[in-house]
Amino acid sequence: MAATPHTVDELTQSAPRARWFATIVNFIRQRPLGAIGATIILVMIAAAITAGFIAPYDPLATDYGAMIAAPSRAHWLGTDAFGRDVLSRILYGSRTALEVGFGAAILGATFGSLIGVGSAYFAGRIDLIVQRVMDVFFAFPVIILALTVVAVLGTGAGNVILAIATPMVPRCARVVRSSALSVREMPYVDAARACGFGHSRIILRHMLPNVMAPILIMATAFLGEAILLEASLSFIGLGVQEPTAAWGLMLRGAAVEFAETAPWMAIFPGLAISLAVFGFNLFGDSLRDALDPRLRTQ
């Protein structure tokens, strides 16, 4: 009696698990670079989640007895000018990086794709006006636009997310619009309109799912860029503020001043930034190859 449900249970569970496993193995075999990227991202996410357990020190705890200490057994990656442990700050810094990265990418991609699809759907004068407004935003270099938004809103993680998302909106909107233009001509959109569905239903339920591939590609590209931009803003003191652990912030001030005698302060946080963005870029490239057959050669 007990044996039959057990085997049935096992059968229903093992089938999807095996398929998942096969998909993962396939992905690793076909796109080794993408798999490396995914591994880096997973390690980073794991570090962010478990930072509280694995970090050897409190990232904010100052130790004036061990200022600018070289890497040793007590402090694997050394300490900074306030005696704070560099390794712990890098581990906690991954939280800031992921928070800002995902926040800005999701925000930018969401608004960008809604504007892009809406613009393509309504066409005519609305499309024209939206495109002209986007042109205006395009004429600003990314960092100048982000800096202006920071000046308006103030510094801090939440505002930095908004500042980084702002220049991403028009770029996402332009790419999504061009895909949405062809979706708009599909018979199912006509059919939906013939059924008397509202604009928002057609946009959200019929068009948006069909332009998901470019949106996902843009969003993963934004992730890496957002992490870089956050580091840049924090580095010039207009991003995340002390004493929060953030990679860009760790490169600021003393890290440059004492670079000659204490290079660990300047080297390790920068490595963390590069590695994280490298991982997201590798993964994003593979994702684009997988999702967009037209671009497969890239």
Place this chain on the structure above:
Amino acid sequence: MGIYILKRLAAMVPTLLGVAVLIFVLLRVIPGDVVEARYLTQGSQFQSQELMDQERHKLGLDQSLWKQFTTWMAGLARLDFGLSMWTGSPITEEIKLRFALSLQLAVMASLLAQVLAIPLGILAAVKQDSWIDYAVRVFSIAGLATPSFWLGILMILTMLIVFHWVPPMVFTPFWVNPWENLAQLIWPALAVGYRYSAVGTRMMRSAMLEVLREDYIRTARAKGLWLKLILTRHALKNAVLPVLTVMSLEFAFLLGGLVVTEQVFNLNGLGMLFVEAISHRDYTLTQALVMLVATFFLFVNFFVDIAYAWIDPRIRYR
């Protein structure tokens, strides 16, 4: 073609007007103004409401927003940027040397990037899926991932530790002392150029791969044409267009977008000037900088489109 050029030039006007309105409004939304910023740095003993009102009146900040905007626009139409609210000197003077520096850096970085990107991209495409291809791709993805400012710090650090030498930190214009000038600017140009070349390399590789699959390349190969000749005469000419677009757009952004790298190398370029101007709430200078950078961007875009028609005879404009 003539009509097309005129049309394109005319289309810039509403975009620039939009940029002007946007930056004008954004600046007024930022809390505080130049008078407050100045008294804050000079200490509170100067702070009296009367003095501040007097100062605001002198700068025209007590006028209505509409009046301020039209005055600014009227000045712009005569190519008169006005005076900096912070220093009081003409904005043209403030910007001149910094513009020269930023432009030279942008040109050097983009030359370096192209020298690196085009051959690497071609090599990776020709040797697709070999270890060379993988190495080039990893090199270029790493370029996109490395923050230029950190690369700059590492460069200075390496030179300091290995050669006990630091590049000069005071800007010398090229026409004063070319050697000194290059010794300073080559490093930031390299730091920025690496990232910039990565964008180009990836584009070059994918465009080249696409072109190499075309029939006319197979024909050229079948008739026994030299590979080098096929690549340079047949393939490169057709593949270089998208690379040109991507690299020009990047170039346009380099002019005002090097805020952070400039800080590392202690360069007083337009990016640093922008950060200073906005922290001083220097409305006139910030506005002028944004308009300059936006106009530059639009013109680069415009020249790219014209160059398309010139390089590719299949493109005709109405």
